[in-house]
Amino acid sequence: MKTDHGNIRTGWRKMTESRFFMPGLIAAGLILSFSVSHFELLDPYVQLILMYVGINIILTASLNLINGYMGEFSVGHAGFMAVGAYTASVLTVSVFPGHMTFLFFPAAVLAGGLVSALVGLVVAVPSFKTRGDYLAIVTLAFNMIVKSLIENLEAVGGPRGFLGMEKLTTLPWVFFWTVLSVWIIRNLVYSNFGRGVLSIREDEIASDLMSVNTRQVKLLAFVVSSFFAGIAGALFAHLLQYINPRMFDILKSTDILIMVYLGGIGSIAGSIIGATIFTLLLEILRPMGLWRMVLMPLLLVLLMIFRPRGIMGLREFRWFIPLRDVVATRLRQAKKEAADASS
């Protein structure tokens, strides 16, 4: 009985650590999401919620890079989202032709991300000199600037908002961008640059003295983070088909912050869990009406008391850690156990 259990465990481990496992899972997900949206396998409402989950995962993972991994406190993530949303919407409505959306929609989303990344580059500069509370104020101001800038831009509808986008965001696209963002943020975290990001959180001066070019690391983190916030904004705009500046105010930034701290700081798995639970809970509790606004904060307070670092705080699923590291750790563990047993 016991050996059976062991066999299943090693078999499972072998399968999940095969180099084809993750690509296979992603391919299966892509096919599944495509057939769900193409053959209407799921209720459109359920599909909509799933797409919100995906967009929120992108937002949460990208903000976690700054707030969780780097230990800064950015409260203006919705500002980047707005930049991406408006850039992509203007492109699809006024610039790109209406046909061949299969080519032009991803180009518009990418452009939304790139413009947002450019803005992120500018916001990164104050982070060279300030940190903590003061950097939080800078990002807060950034969010307000973006919102009032759009409100005063008549060309994109000002406070009335911008519409005319086709519903181009579909489940396969959301799946694709979500996987891409999670993969790239995970790659960043487990590289030399990601370790630099972590060392800034732990002790910025020591990290500088250990040859980590902290400016370079901060620039990279802000650019990647704002790039994906812009992507999420572009997807969001083409899902809702209508955007206005108030959608991207401090309240939206707060929602993203809640998802980060709910799921857990400094964790990819935490970002996915936090975004999923928050989005689903908001929908499940919808029948409660106003009481939802009482229950959600209450849940958060309880979480902060019992798990101050969030559900997955500073921990990670094995699947997200590079296999090289997982295997090395396991070998060291086995060696240690053998040494303990012999002594």
Added chain:
Amino acid sequence: MPLLECRNLNHYFDGLCAVSDFNLAIEPGDLVGIIGPNGAGKTTVFNLITGVYRATRGSILFGGRETVGRTPSGIASLGIARTFQNIRLFRELSVLDNVRIAHYARARYNAVEALLQIGRYHAEEKRIAGRSMDLLAALNLDPYADEPAKNLPYGMQRRLEMARALAMEPKLLLLDEPAAGMNPNEILQLMDLIQWIRKTFGLTILLIEHQMRLVMGICENIKVLDFGATIAEGPPRDIQNHPKVLEAYLGEEVTV
């Protein structure tokens, strides 16, 4: 040509003189000690050399290149590594990651290769992990590679700081009170360790220390600071009986 040369270094904190006219020349392979009572400006000298503070006046040449005005990480990647008086490890991160981080300037892949995991990324990550484990093994820390640094006992944390500094492949190692909080037995081991590191890695070492046993035992040259000024300089034997040094530590001699 000296490896490190400080010329008329001056540093003021809002008018308070912390270091005044500090001169130092270290030849490659030297082991030099800086001693002095508390508040003499010893750690300030380290902070000036590593770029944490910018010298008010004077110049610092490392391998003939001026370092005043460079960022700390820029100076570090030229080949100056240091440890801290009050240990400054990346506490929440694993012992292994602490050492891997110090490879930042020596990693040979760019951001695009890292984000897409292409090109030199995999080979280089393997090299960094292997080299980090070798360094940990050299300092007998390899069994704790996966522990968070904060869980290590005090003496091991000190050794980890050294492993982290060595990971930068430095030419010059600055040790800020490496024996702080150690008992006489541990100090003897530390003396051996410093000698061993120096020989194995071909390093030049500059150290600050209060423990006379350590300084007198291993340093070839000693500089004594008091109130920011250099009051004596020379081999250990001369320093031990230098009247100004005795005065700084014990007070003026008075005939009763």
